[in-house]
Amino acid sequence: MKETYEPSGSLERGHEDKMEAMHPVFEQKAKEIERDGLQMMKELHDGKDVFHTSEHPISMEMRADKLAEVFHASPEERMLTKMAIAYHDTIIEKDEADPGSVIGMIKRHRGAREGDKPNGAEGNEAKSADELIKRMRQANEEAGEEVFTKAQMEKARWGIDATYPDVALGADFKGASFEEYPYYEVAIKNNSELGELLTELKEQGITKGALFYQPHLENPLEKGQKVPHEVLMTALADLGASGMGSIEEFAQEGDNEMRELLGNLRNVDVLERVANGNEEVNIADRGKASAMFTGWLESQPSFAVGQALRFEKIAHLLKEKQGMADEDVRGLRKLFGNYVQNIRGVRDRARDVKVKYEEIKTGLGEKEAFQYLARTMHYEIQ
Numbered sequence: 001m002k003e004t005y006e007p008s009g010s011l012e013r014g015h016e017d018k019m020e021a022m023h024p025v026f027e028q029k030a031k032e033i034e035r036d037g038l039q040m041m042k043e044l045h046d047g048k049d050v051f052h053t054s055e056h057p058i059s060m061e062m063r064a065d066k067l068a069e070v071f072h073a074s075p076e077e078r079m080l081t082k083m084a085i086a087y088h089d090t091i092i093e094k095d096e097a098d099p100g101s102v103i104g105m106i107k108r109h110r111g112a113r114e115g116d117k118p119n120g121a122e123g124n125e126a127k128s129a130d131e132l133i134k135r136m137r138q139a140n141e142e143a144g145e146e147v148f149t150k151a152q153m154e155k156a157r158w159g160i161d162a163t164y165p166d167v168a169l170g171a172d173f174k175g176a177s178f179e180e181y182p183y184y185e186v187a188i189k190n191n192s193e194l195g196e197l198l199t200e201l202k203e204q205g206i207t208k209g210a211l212f213y214q215p216h217l218e219n220p221l222e223k224g225q226k227v228p229h230e231v232l233m234t235a236l237a238d239l240g241a242s243g244m245g246s247i248e249e250f251a252q253e254g255d256n257e258m259r260e261l262l263g264n265l266r267n268v269d270v271l272e273r274v275a276n277g278n279e280e281v282n283i284a285d286r287g288k289a290s291a292m293f294t295g296w297l298e299s300q301p302s303f304a305v306g307q308a309l310r311f312e313k314i315a316h317l318l319k320e321k322q323g324m325a326d327e328d329v330r331g332l333r334k335l336f337g338n339y340v341q342n343i344r345g346v347r348d349r350a351r352d353v354k355v356k357y358e359e360i361k362t363g364l365g366e367k368e369a370f371q372y373l374a375r376t377m378h379y380e381i382q
Contacts, residue, residue, distance in 0.1 A: 037086025051256035084159035097263030112161035159234035175208035187312035209302020243336035247345030297350035308339035
């Protein structure tokens with residue numbers, strides 16, 4: 001049975017922790033474990049994956065450093081967060097893409113706890129957390145004493161658990177309505193700029209999408225459970241680009257995620273055939289891939305809207321149920337202040353790329369149009 005963490009105390013408990021000196025070897029061992037996690041990520045995924053490379057946790061750590069200031073996190077909390085981030089995606093088991101489909105996608109074995117889809121407590125998040133806990137126990141054995149307590153291990157595991165994503169697709173599986181989001185009214189009340197944008201998007205026919213969320217963070221917040229800083233910082237950093245990053249950073253992350261999922265097009269020979277082949281099957285595959293690319297681009301504004309609504313929910317719950325000070329909520333809101341510009345940015349990008357694609361297709365042909373589209377999505381076409 002996997003250990004789970006049942007929180008106690010308040011969100012302010014971190015202030016109490018800061019008054020206590022860290023264990024003499026805690027920082028040394030924590031840095032070693034963080035380094036080992038990043039090295040494991042590099043060895044397992046660099047050169048093999050596209051989005052989930054060692055650059056992903058490094059970017060997350062930079063976001064977590066900023067979050068730590070808002071949460072007034074203690075040195076211990078910061079180090080535990082860095083450890084969780086370093087390990088949270090080390091294990092990524094998956095089913096390979098259907099070789100018979102040029103746009104076949106890999107299927108990751110997601111799951112942190114029982115009931116998570118599709119792999120429950122035997123999923124990637126659970127196994128990644130196992131790797132971290134194993135390394136923390138090893139550090140205790142190496143030191144001959146309890147450097148990392150059971151409570152710290154439980155918080156580190158919960159931090160990784162909280163990165164597990166689920167998705168709401170709506171009753172028809174074609175997208176969940178923004179206006180039916182349970183915290184929609186709270187969101188537009190607390191963020192009038194977002195409300196104005198949602199009205200604008202509605203006029204353009206953008207009213208729903210796949211709404212990704214983190215149940216092992218959000219469900220406890222809704223229930224009024226006190227969520228440790230380590231969990232908050234790890235989870236918020238993982239889905240942070242749409243609110244914390246620039247338009248370019250957010251768009252790049254989206255492109256990388258798509259290319260990682262499209263397993264067959266990561267094969268150089270397949271990509272070369274599709275991009276340059278003249279046979280009927282190649283023309284057909286170019287059409288399928290082009291539709292996939294433009295559909296992905298058009299999905300990114302809705303994804304970012306979902307994240308903006310989710311952020312407003314979390315900020316509201318941190319204040320109302322976790323006792324977060326108004327000043328700190330404002331600080332958190334400032335950190336995640338790029339949602340509106342990023343939503344507009346990826347919406348405009350999707351429109352402009354599609355227009356250019358059609359122009360090239362009409363003027364030069366479908367092959368050249370596909371090559372433009374693929375390069376725009378950061379594929380390397382010979």
